[in-house]
Amino acid sequence: MEYKDIIYTTDDHIATITLNRPDSLNAFNQNMINEWVDAIETAKRDRNIRVLVVTGAGRGFCSGMDVRAAASGGSGGSGEGQPSPLYARRDFLRNYVHKVPRALENFDKPYIAAINGAAAGAGMDMASMADIRIMADTARVGMNYIRMGLLPGDAGCYFLPRIVGIAKALELIWSGRMIDAEEALQIGYISKVVPHDELPVATREFCLQFTQAPVATQFAKRLLWRGIDMNRNISLEMAEMAMLINSTTPDTREGPRAWVEKREPRWTAE
Numbered sequence: 001m002e003y004k005d006i007i008y009t010t011d012d013h014i015a016t017i018t019l020n021r022p023d024s025l026n027a028f029n030q031n032m033i034n035e036w037v038d039a040i041e042t043a044k045r046d047r048n049i050r051v052l053v054v055t056g057a058g059r060g061f062c063s064g065m066d067v068r069a070a071a072s073g074g075s076g077g078s079g080e081g082q083p084s085p086l087y088a089r090r091d092f093l094r095n096y097v098h099k100v101p102r103a104l105e106n107f108d109k110p111y112i113a114a115i116n117g118a119a120a121g122a123g124m125d126m127a128s129m130a131d132i133r134i135m136a137d138t139a140r141v142g143m144n145y146i147r148m149g150l151l152p153g154d155a156g157c158y159f160l161p162r163i164v165g166i167a168k169a170l171e172l173i174w175s176g177r178m179i180d181a182e183e184a185l186q187i188g189y190i191s192k193v194v195p196h197d198e199l200p201v202a203t204r205e206f207c208l209q210f211t212q213a214p215v216a217t218q219f220a221k222r223l224l225w226r227g228i229d230m231n232r233n234i235s236l237e238m239a240e241m242a243m244l245i246n247s248t249t250p251d252t253r254e255g256p257r258a259w260v261e262k263r264e265p266r267w268t269a270e
Contacts, residue, residue, distance in 0.1 A: 005032035007057070008039045013050040013211040014204060015043045022058025025118060027066045028126075033099050040103045050211040052107070053203055054130065055114040061139065062123030065097070067148065067256040086244050093153060093240050097122070101155045104129055105232060108218035110210040114203040115139045116196070120178065125154035128163060131221065133189065134206055135181045136196040141189070142178035148259060149251025149267060153243040158235040162228065164189055 005028075007018040017039045019026035028036070043052045056062055104111060113130035119141040127133055127141065135141075143160070145152055152160075152173060161169040164187045172179070181193045194202040210217060246252060250268050258265035 001035060001038045003035045003039070005029065006035045006039060008042065010046075010049065011204065012208075013048060013214075014053060014207050015039075015046070015049045015051070016053040016055065019054070019056045019062055022056075022060070024066065025058070025060030025063035026056040026123070027063045028122070029066055030096055033096060037099045037103045040100070040107055043109065044107055049109065050214045050217070051110045051112060051207045053112045053114055053207060054126070055199075055203070056116050058117070060117040060123070061113075061115045061119040061141075062126050063118060063120050064122035064125075064154075067259055086247070089247055090240050090244055093243060094236075097154055098236055098240075100126065101129055101232070101236065108222050109214070110207070110217065110221065112203070112207055112210075114199055115141065115190070116199055118142075118178075120144050121148075121150075122152075122154040122156075125152060125156040125159070128156060128159035132191050133184075134192040134194060134199070134203060135184055135190045136199045137181050137193050138196045140178040140180050141184055142176065143172045144176040144178065146174060146176035147265070148255025149246075149249065149265065150255060151239075151242060151246055153239045155232075155236060155239065157239060158232060 005019070005021050007020050009016050009018070017036060019028070019032065019036075021027060021029070021032060040052065043049045110132070111130050113127040113133040115127055115133055115135040117136070117139050119127045119139070121142075121144050124141045124143055143152060143156060145156075151157075156173070157169075160172065163169075164172070168187050181190070184190045185193050192202070192206065251265070254267065255265050
């Protein structure tokens, strides 16, 4: 596949996916998702690759889904401008947004997020899917779904409590606030903070320690996840159902509109 919205590079035993829509802070569209999944599968098949890194181009890591399309009534970039039937919205989540976590379900190699800039909403969910995260000292992350009247639908409710615990996960989801690198380190969301300009070099050095004994490394990852993961698909399906119900409220239209119009949302749903 020829990539347009990501950059895929390899260096020794390390492959890097760079999300490459910097003008939108790497908000993902359907094409980016398809390319992202293809790159994961490419790294999975390549026996020379032992670690996969995901990072962002420009100022952001990933700002989540393109909310401008949502503001017009489309399903996250469809461009149709009209609300879809509920079953179509379910399929949109299942067949589009959830393609990345489902691809990672069977990716046994270390998957590291190098958070170079803002990771918000589904962008933070994407970072949470990594086995380990390191973060630039200028970056911020946040579960800001609630500020648009939404709830985490990209496996955020599955991964985040497993990283920071249930109480802290609920605090971040319910408040929607952005946190800086120091707080992210303090709560255990990330493993390391590095100066922004040093992130690429620091990421490579960090990942090199995971290139040894690839078979043992991959088996260890699978055993660890299977030990705490009885059924990830159930969590994804619950997110689908919750988001379907939530999508019937006016707040899911008000939030994106307020964001585009640069004003405070006027919530009406109870």
